[in-house]
Amino acid sequence: MINSWLTQKDQTYVKPRSWLASIHIDGFLFLGLLLLLTTGLITIYSASGGDLNVTKHHAIRILIALGLMVAFAQIPPRKLALITPWVFLLGILMLIAVIVFGDMGKGAQRWLDLGFIRFQPSEIMKLALPMMLAWLFAYSRYPAHPARYIVGLFIVGLTAGLIVIQPDLGTSILIAMSGLFVLFFAGLPWKMIIGALVSLAIAIPIVWNFLHGYQKQRVLTFLDPESDPLGAGYHIIQSKIAIGSGGLEGKGFMGSTQAHLDFLPESTTDFIFSVFAEEFGLIGVILLLTLYSLVLLRGLYIAYRAKEPFNRLVAASLTMTLFVYISVNIGMVSGLLPVVGLPLPLISYGGSSMVTLMISFGILMSIHTHKKLLSN
Amino acid sequence: MILVIFMVFMTLIARMTYLQWFNHEKYLSRADGNRISVQTLPPQRGHIFDRNQVLLAGSVSNYKLSFRRENIIQFDSTFEQLKTLFPEIESSLLDEFSQTLRRTPRHRDLALPYSLTEKQAAIFAAQRFRFPGVTLQAQLKRTYPLESSGVHFLGYVGRISQNDLQRLDARRYRGTEVTGKIGIERAYEDRLHGYPGLQTVESNAQGRVVRILDTIAPKQGENITLTIDSRLQRFIEEKLGDRRAAVVAISPLNGEILALVSTPTYDPNLFVDGINHTNYNALINNPNKPLINRAIRGQYPPGSTTKPFVALGALEQGAITMTERIFDPGYFEFQGHRYRNWRRQGHGWTDLKRSIVESVDTFYYKMSLDIGIDGLNSMLSPFGFGERTGIDIPGEASGILPSQEWKRATHGEPWYRGETIIASIGQGYNLVTPIQLAQATAILANRGRIIQPHLLKSENSDIQNFIDPTSELDRSDQIPIRSRNHWEYVIQGMIDSVHTPRGTAWNAGRHINDYQIAGKTGTAQVFSLHDTDFNADELDPRLHSHSLFIAFAPASNPKIAIAVIAENAGSGGRVAAPIAIETIDYYLKELDKP
Numbered sequence: 001m002i003n004s005w006l007t008q009k010d011q012t013y014v015k016p017r018s019w020l021a022s023i024h025i026d027g028f029l030f031l032g033l034l035l036l037l038t039t040g041l042i043t044i045y046s047a048s049g050g051d052l053n054v055t056k057h058h059a060i061r062i063l064i065a066l067g068l069m070v071a072f073a074q075i076p077p078r079k080l081a082l083i084t085p086w087v088f089l090l091g092i093l094m095l096i097a098v099i100v101f102g103d104m105g106k107g108a109q110r111w112l113d114l115g116f117i118r119f120q121p122s123e124i125m126k127l128a129l130p131m132m133l134a135w136l137f138a139y140s141r142y143p144a145h146p147a148r149y150i151v152g153l154f155i156v157g158l159t160a161g162l163i164v165i166q167p168d169l170g171t172s173i174l175i176a177m178s179g180l181f182v183l184f185f186a187g188l189p190w191k192m193i194i195g196a197l198v199s200l201a202i203a204i205p206i207v208w209n210f211l212h213g214y215q216k217q218r219v220l221t222f223l224d225p226e227s228d229p230l231g232a233g234y235h236i237i238q239s240k241i242a243i244g245s246g247g248l249e250g251k252g253f254m255g256s257t258q259a260h261l262d263f264l265p266e267s268t269t270d271f272i273f274s275v276f277a278e279e280f281g282l283i284g285v286i287l288l289l290t291l292y293s294l295v296l297l298r299g300l301y302i303a304y305r306a307k308e309p310f311n312r313l314v315a316a317s318l319t320m321t322l323f324v325y326i327s328v329n330i331g332m333v334s335g336l337l338p339v340v341g342l343p344l345p346l347i348s349y350g351g352s353s354m355v356t357l358m359i360s361f362g363i364l365m366s367i368h369t370h371k372k373l374l375s376n
Numbered sequence: 377m378i379l380v381i382f383m384v385f386m387t388l389i390a391r392m393t394y395l396q397w398f399n400h401e402k403y404l405s406r407a408d409g410n411r412i413s414v415q416t417l418p419p420q421r422g423h424i425f426d427r428n429q430v431l432l433a434g435s436v437s438n439y440k441l442s443f444r445r446e447n448i449i450q451f452d453s454t455f456e457q458l459k460t461l462f463p464e465i466e467s468s469l470l471d472e473f474s475q476t477l478r479r480t481p482r483h484r485d486l487a488l489p490y491s492l493t494e495k496q497a498a499i500f501a502a503q504r505f506r507f508p509g510v511t512l513q514a515q516l517k518r519t520y521p522l523e524s525s526g527v528h529f530l531g532y533v534g535r536i537s538q539n540d541l542q543r544l545d546a547r548r549y550r551g552t553e554v555t556g557k558i559g560i561e562r563a564y565e566d567r568l569h570g571y572p573g574l575q576t577v578e579s580n581a582q583g584r585v586v587r588i589l590d591t592i593a594p595k596q597g598e599n600i601t602l603t604i605d606s607r608l609q610r611f612i613e614e615k616l617g618d619r620r621a622a623v624v625a626i627s628p629l630n631g632e633i634l635a636l637v638s639t640p641t642y643d644p645n646l647f648v649d650g651i652n653h654t655n656y657n658a659l660i661n662n663p664n665k666p667l668i669n670r671a672i673r674g675q676y677p678p679g680s681t682t683k684p685f686v687a688l689g690a691l692e693q694g695a696i697t698m699t700e701r702i703f704d705p706g707y708f709e710f711q712g713h714r715y716r717n718w719r720r721q722g723h724g725w726t727d728l729k730r731s732i733v734e735s736v737d738t739f740y741y742k743m744s745l746d747i748g749i750d751g752l753n754s755m756l757s758p759f760g761f762g763e764r765t766g767i768d769i770p771g772e773a774s775g776i777l778p779s780q781e782w783k784r785a786t787h788g789e790p791w792y793r794g795e796t797i798i799a800s801i802g803q804g805y806n807l808v809t810p811i812q813l814a815q816a817t818a819i820l821a822n823r824g825r826i827i828q829p830h831l832l833k834s835e836n837s838d839i840q841n842f843i844d845p846t847s848e849l850d851r852s853d854q855i856p857i858r859s860r861n862h863w864e865y866v867i868q869g870m871i872d873s874v875h876t877p878r879g880t881a882w883n884a885g886r887h888i889n890d891y892q893i894a895g896k897t898g899t900a901q902v903f904s905l906h907d908t909d910f911n912a913d914e915l916d917p918r919l920h921s922h923s924l925f926i927a928f929a930p931a932s933n934p935k936i937a938i939a940v941i942a943e944n945a946g947s948g949g950r951v952a953a954p955i956a957i958e959t960i961d962y963y964l965k966e967l968d969k970p
Contacts, residue, residue, distance in 0.1 A: 049446075244395040244403025258407060282396040289385050296381055320377065327384045334391050 024073040024369040026302070032295040033069075033346065033361060037062050039288065040272075040347035046254045047267040047275040048349075054268065058349055065358035072362025076370050080363060081135060081310045087124070088132035094121035095162040122163050122171050123356045127363075129159050129179050130321060134313035137186035149192055152183050167212055170340025174328065178321035185316050235271065238264045239333045242274040250281030268349040270341060273333045296323050302368045311367045318360045415577055416551035419570030420516055422597030424530065424560060426606040427632070427833055432530055433561065435516040439497040440487040443477055448509030451478075457506060461499065465490055466652065489535070489650050491517050518554060518648045524641040525610050528669040529602075529633075529769055529831055531559020532644035534651075548572060554648065559669075560602065560831060563769045570597030603632035603833040611962050612637045615955050620943040622670035624814035624829075625959060628934045631818070631827035633767070634963065636811070638670040671810045672772040676941050678802035679898030680735045680948065681813060681926045682756065684820060684866050686744075686800060687728050689755020691862040695747050698865050701727045708741035708797070715741050715797050718899070732869030733879045735897060737801050744800030749791050752799055753779040758826075758855045759816035765829045767811055775812050778805040803901060813926055813939035821894070821928035821937045823863045824855035870894035871931050874957070881925065884953035892931040893960055897948030898924030920944035925952035929960045936963050 020027045041058055048054040098121055133152050137144050156179035163172035184193070208216070242258035251257070256278040259267035267275050277285050299319030306312040322345055329344040331337035343353050395403065424433035441458075448454055455474050459467050473488050480486050492500065497512055504512075518533045533554040536544065540555050549555065551572055556562040573594030612623045616639040623637040640662070646655050659667055668674065690696045706722030708715045717723070717737045723730070731739035744752060757763070762777025776782070778799060780791040798804040808816075815829050857863065871894045872878075874885035880897040900922040923945035928937040938956045945951035 240395060241403050241406045243392065244399050245407035247396055247400040247404065277392065277396065282392055285392045285396070286389060289389060293381065293385060297378065300377055300381075316377070323381055323384070327388060330388050331391075334388070334395060336387075336391055 021369055023070065024365055025070065026298070026365045026368050029295065029298050029302075029361060029365060029368075032291060032298065033358075035291055036295065036346040037066075039276075039291070040344075042253070043272055043276045043279070043347060044268050044349050046256060046279060047259050047272055049259070050254065054349065061350075061354055065354045068355060069358040069362035069365070072359050073365040073369065075363075075366055077308065077311050077314070077363075077367050080131070080314075080366070081138070084128070084131045084135045088128045088135075091121055091124045091128040092159070092162065094124070095159070097121075099162065099165055120352055122166070122168060122175065123352045125159055125163065125175055126171075126178065126321065126356050127318070127360055129156070129175055130182050130317035131314055133179055133182035133186070134310050134317060137182070138308070138310035138313060144186060146189070146192075149183060149186075149188055152179075152186070152188075153192075153196070156180060156183070168341075169211070170342050173340070174321075174324060174342065177324050178317060181320040181324075182313055182317040185313055235265055235339055236333075236335050239271050239274040240335050242271075243277040243334055246278035246281045246284075248282045250277070250279045250284055253279055255279050269343055270329070270339075270348065271333050272348050273330055273344050276347070292326050296326075299364055302364050306367055315364055315367050318364060322357070322360070415575045417573035417575055417591075417594045418551035418553075419572055419594035420596045421518060421533070422568040422570065423599045424568070425599065425601045426604045426609075427602065427634075428605065428607075429601070430606045431521055432526060432602065432604070432606065433518060433520050436519045437514055438494075438517045439492040439500075440490070440513045440515055441492065441500070442485045442487045442511045442513040444485050444509050444511075445477055445480060446509070454507060454510065458510075461503060462492075462496060464496075469652075487513060491649055520644045522606060522610070523645060524643045525613055526604060526606065526636075527559070527641050527644045528638040528671060529559055529604065529636040530644065531561040531563075531769070532557055532647040533561050534647045535649075557647065558771065559769050560600070564600055564832065567598040567600060571595040601833045602831050603627070603634065604636065604831065605634050605963075605967055608959065608963055608967055609635040609637060611635075612955070612959055613639060613641065615958065616942070618664065619945065620664050620670070621941060621945070621955075622674050622810040623938065623940045623955065623959070624671050624810045625936055625938045625963070626814045626818045626827070626829055628818040628821040628827060628928060628937045631815075631829050632833060633829050633831050634936060635959075636671045636831070638668070638674070640664050640666040642666045669769075669771060670941070670943075672767060672769065673809065674941065675773050675775055675807040675809055676922050676924070676943075677804075677806055677900035677902075678761075678808040678813060679900035679922070679924050680737075680801055681808075681896050681898035681924050681939075682761075682800075682802035682806070683732055683735060683740060684870055684896050685756050685759055685761075685816065686740060686747075686752060687732055687869070688820075688862060688866045689752070690743055690747060691728070691865065692858050693747070693751065693755065695751070696728060696743055698728060698861070701725045702731075702739050702742055704736055704738035706738070708738045710741070710745070710794065710797060713794065729865060729869040729872065730878075732866065732896065733872040733876060735873075735880050740800040741797045744796050745793060747796075747800075749796045749799060750779050752796065753777055753782075756816075759819050760812055760826075761806075761808060761816060763812075765809075765811050765815045767829050768831050772811065773809050775809050776805055776807040802898060810939050810941050813924075813941070814937060817926040817928055817939055818934075818937035819855065820863075820867070821934035823860070824857050826853055826855065867894050867931060870896050870927075873897070874927070874953075880947075880949045881927075881953040881957070882949075884925075884949060884957045888957065888961060891929060891964065893927050893929040893957060894931040894934075895925060895927030895953065895956065897953055898922075898926070899947045900924055902944065917944050920946055923951040924948045925956045927953075927956045927960060929964060935968055936960055 018027070020030070041055060041062065044058050045051075045055040132155060136148060136152055136155070140148055156176055159179065160172045160176035163175060180188075180196075238258060242256065242264050245251070245258065256264075256267075256275045258264040258278055259275045264271055264274055276288065280287075296319055299315060299322065303312050303315035303319060306315050325342065325345045328337055328340070329342050332339055332342065343350050345357055346354065348354075420435055423431060423435070426432055445451075451474070455470055458465070459470060469490060470488075473486075477486055492512075500507075500512060504510075520527070520530065520532070534557045535553055536549060536555050544555060548569065548571060552569070556565040556568065561568065571594060574590075574592045575588060576590040577588050608625060612625070612635050616623070616637065618640050621637075621639050623635060624633065625635040626633055642659055651659075691698065702725075704717060704723040704726050706717050706720050708717075715737070718735065722738065723734055723736045726734070726736045726739050728739070730736065747755075753762075756777055762775050764772045764774045766772075778791075778795075783789060783791050783805070795804050799806055811829060815827065818827050818829075819825065871892050874881045874888070874893045874895045876882060877886075879885075881895050885893055885895065902919055902921060921944070923940075923942040925940045925948050926938065928934040938959060940952040940956045940959075942951045942955070
């Protein structure tokens with residue numbers, strides 16, 4: 001069945017319902033994204049202390065990312081499925097290359113310098129791993145043979161392992177989670193889930209010994225941030241102060257004293273949610289989460305409407321990956337989770353993660369619009 | 377899945393509610409607590425007084441405009457309005473400052489580098505409501521009440537530069553904008569600066585101080601008293617006018633420097649706020665180079681002022697006796713070369729005393745060949761020639777006292793005897809600084825007791841600290857004396873040069889009757905014309921000889937020793953001697969009273 005899908009010829013379609021659909025844009029998703037990106041831009045303007053340069057850079061990145069999203073939306077899902085294994089393989093090779101030739105940045109070998117461009121291969125894996133797993137399970141009966149799950153787990157483990165070596169514990173955990181989501185959607189038996197959790201519990205003490213000092217410190221600080229108020233706990237404490245002092249209604253736009261008086265570190269990137277919460281209060285936070293929910297629900301709806309298993313798995317896992325990123329970032333800055341370097345999707349300053357994210361939305365739109373036209 | 381998303385988001389909202397609703401007060405007060413900060417209170421800089429407690433450097437309170445970017449509503453119009461309000465502030469300064477301010481963090485205060493007078497401050501205070509984000513800030517500014525007088529020893533303070541930061545203790549200079557750049561201000565920076573205090577303050581959301589919680593008062597810098605007599609200093613400066621010259625007057629009793637003059641001078645007040653380009657270029661491009669401290673950095677051929685020292689050395693070393701006479705035909709011939717006397721027709725039969733009184737060059741030409749250059753060197757070096765005196769301000773030059781070894785080391789050539797001949801009258805390689813010459817004169821006045829020239833007036837234990845450890849001169853000592861008569865004989869020659877009609881300084885000193893001055897003129901050739909005749913008036917003024925004079929008085933019981941060097945002013949008797957003698961007279965009659 002899948003093979004016949006893959007080898008289908010492109011059809012000429014009956015007239016699309018709207019001009020947006022004709023360029024494979026999902027209007028609902030697009031509107032939600034625009035609202036979130038605008039929120040991000042406004043918050044960055046405030047968090048940077050009204051720095052127009054920073055804001056301008058971010059605006060330019062948004063435009064580039066939107067362009068990439070539209071571009072990827074034009075690629076039929078079938079074509080994506082065809083190249084998925086190759087992209088994944090390339091990603092793995094680049095991860096190995098990072099470890100071997102990696103450019104030292106901030107004491108970690110996360111960057112690959114190709115001379116004309118420097119980028120993080122782990123960003124590619126944020127898309128390539130869920131798609132690879134979707135590819136793996138899309139061509140089998142449901143539920144798949146247990147061997148496939150073993151292969152899937154191995155793929156997840158290999159990718160996460162290569163990233164953790166860099167070392168980038170946070171990204172590695174998140175990528176592993178997004179991979180496990182696909183396995184779960186693909187019908188991973190509960191027995192294996194429990195087995196995985198048990199082996200994880202066993203692995204923790206072993207992994208602990210392999211952790212870098214600062215990583216151990218992060219975990220310890222997470223357990224008791226006040227123990228090191230000027231060191232590792234500083235971020236969490238200042239972030240909680242920022243959020244808490246925002247109150248119900250917030251201090252208003254540009255009113256973040258925590259960020260403006262330089263108490264809050266990384267206020268435009270990982271901790272931008274704290275600035276948002278300080279300025280717009282609980283009401284703003286609830287509105288933001290509602291907005292995120294609408295985007296996530298639309299993603300899940302796209303997955304639900306997708307007919308092909310590959311499309312369905314990809315849409316669901318990309319959506320859930322976004323969900324994981326949102327909840328981990330907010331959980332982290334509010335002191336519920338350990339601090340891992342992770343931006344708030346669609347809001348934080350920074351190019352590469354936004355590009356990855358917008359490409360994933362492009363893929364979602366492609367899945368939705370192409371399917372729709374096919375069904376006509 | 378929807379359920380998972382719902383539950384997780386609800387957990388997050390619950391967490392936010394916990395932080396933002398139930399613990400809002402707690403975190404709000406902690407956010408305020410974040411704004412409690414420690415400020416540094418800069419210390420007041422110590423004052424500098426002269427020996428009679430006349431203020432040379434003090435502090436005046438004035439005002440600065442302090443800007444905070446986050447509170448400025450209309451950036452451009454704020455500066456436009458300031459330009460209209462204070463047309464006297466250069467608009468380029470304001471433009472430059474507004475650019476700097478744009479790059480400064482929003483909540484940080486930045487002060488305009490311009491000091492407002494009381495009147496300007498009042499004008500601004502009345503218009504304050506038009507300038508949100510701009511505040512008046514009272515501060516203490518260094519001031520030099522005597523303006524250009526004494527700038528070369530006093531020095532000045534200026535804005536702390538990158539270079540300064542490398543040698544200064546950053547913690548001690550927190551909140552301080554200026555530091556001593558040269559002169560006394562630099563040399564005694566450590567004492568003058570003091571120690572900053574601390575103030576714990578609570579700031580409001582805009583960062584403005586709302587409450588002072590705790591204060592540790594700053595420790596004011598030490599006041600220091602100098603050996604300078606500012607009246608004498610000013611007297612000399614007025615005598616010299618715009619002439620390029622240097623005068624150093626020392627008390628031979630203890631090495632206290634009574635006046636250290638270098639002209640032309642300039643106003644140190646220009647530097648305190650940071651000197652502007654126009655003024656700085658005017659100083660830099662002035663052909664008379666007012667910024668150079670000629671008194672300690674200027675190096676000049678000593679000319680005939682070395683004669684008393686050479687004469688004394690020759691007597692003490694037995695190269696000549698007090699009665700021996702030499703015939704001067706007006707020149708001295710050696711190896712087919714004629715070394716001319718300054719008086720063409722010669723002085724005839726001359727003894728050593730007369731060679732000092734009339735400054736007979738030929739006498740020294742002849743005598744020096746017996747002594748040799750190393751002999752001359754050993755006679756002059758005990759007086760400190762060729763060595764830094766170790767005066768307690770930075771930048772002193774060492775001068776040159778040549779020897780065979782010196783020439784081999786610096787020029788890689790052997791010493792020629794012809795060079796000994798010109799060295800004997802202080803020409804050739806010889807170079808002295810005015811401070812060296814004054815020190816040597818004071819030692820001569822003391823009959824060999826060595827003194828250390830210094831500017832800080834305080835106990836001896838203090839003075840020991842700033843003696844240049846590299847200096848070879850043993851300052852606590854006395855030059856060994858073989859015969860006291862030799863000293864008195866030479867000094868008598870110097871007295872006669874001022875007080876007898878044949879003396880080279882007779883014209884300058886003839887009106888001094890109630891005490892005796894011992895002096896010696898010097899005319900240092902800048903340009904050697906050998907045997908050709910020339911008309912001095914047609915010569916470029918820069919090639920005219922330097923006019924020198926050294927003196928001490930009263931000769932029997934010296935209270936002041938002085939060295940005067942006037943660049944390109946011709947013979948020593950004409951310019952330098954009158955200045956020195958008038959200065960001595962003024963000091964002894966008007967100032968040196970118990």
